[in-house]
Amino acid sequence: MLNDRARILLKALVERYIADGEPVGSRTLSKHAGLDLSPASIRNIMSDLEEIGFVTSPHTSAGRVPTTLGYRFFVDTLLTVRPLEQSAVSQLESSLTPSDPARLMTAASTLLSDLSQFTGLVMTPRRNPAFRQIEFLSLSDKRILLIIVTLEGEVENRVILTDQPYSASALTEAANFFNKNFAGHSFDQVRGKLRDELGRMRDDITQLMAAAVDAGSKALDGSQESVVVSGSRKLLDVQELSSNMGSLRRLFDAFEQKTGLLQLLDRSRNATGVQIFIGGESDMLPFDECSLVSAPYSVNGQVVGTLGVVGPTRMAYERVVPIVDITAKLLSSALSHH
Incomplete structure (x- = not known):
């Protein structure tokens, strides 16, 4: 635990280093910390x-810079979050309106990048493999x-190749059966239930049903996830x-x-609110000078994905x-309102 003076000085040091990008000396700290302390x-x-690992002294300067541990203490206990400017809030509100979900993901990622001036990430939702209805079109x-x-x-559209032609009425009959009996289920669930029904159906329709289940299952694979x-x-x-182009190249590879x-x-x-991963705390970020916020x-209260900003550890x-x-x-x- 740090005493009040140490906390105030560490907060001032991190804030000055984030603002200026230069090692912070005792004279600068005495000016910005607001403490009546001698330089000594x-x-x-x-x-x-420095002894407990919160700051370090670069070889080229008498000033100090925060370490990963120092940043961690800063964001966990000393950070004062600034309200977002109304212009930025308005930009977000006007761009993130209910529309095509895929466009929303791209819009959110772009906005995160534009507002932070770093890299925006949006993990797309893990798709629910269930369907509301299907149709067949010859x-x-x-x-x-x-x-x-x-x-x-x-x-989602998928083309099915069949061994025989089907009339429009047969396609309507098959779709109606599917929707009446299986709407709200995944195609994998349908596959199991369909076995019990196929014995009571015509052979030509059973072939179409089986082909539809295979194609639908591939189309709505619930494990599909990506990052925009x-x-x-x-x-x-x-x-x-x-x-550090070597590390930056590894980040671009990631x-x-x-x-x-x-x-x-x-x-x-599963986090509540914002999480911050700083530098070497995560082996997913390839170097110490990089952080993820x-x-x-969620959709209707259920968490479906995450988003964030990747930037330098020295970010605001x-x-x-x-x-x-x-x-x-x-x-x-x-x-939720889509």
């Missing part, structure tokens, strides 16, 4: 903070379009990141591969945290 007293407290003698309407109102990434090139403008990002964002799924979002957390928080809440509202 400040240096002694700084030595104590394309040619042996090509049938399977139209699937999901529980969320999205439409926006503004990754903005990180090239961050000096402490662009000066953006492209997305597997590690999914695992990291998935950790936030994330938050879960007091501004990025409310950007992420409000975006998650507005995205939740838009999806």
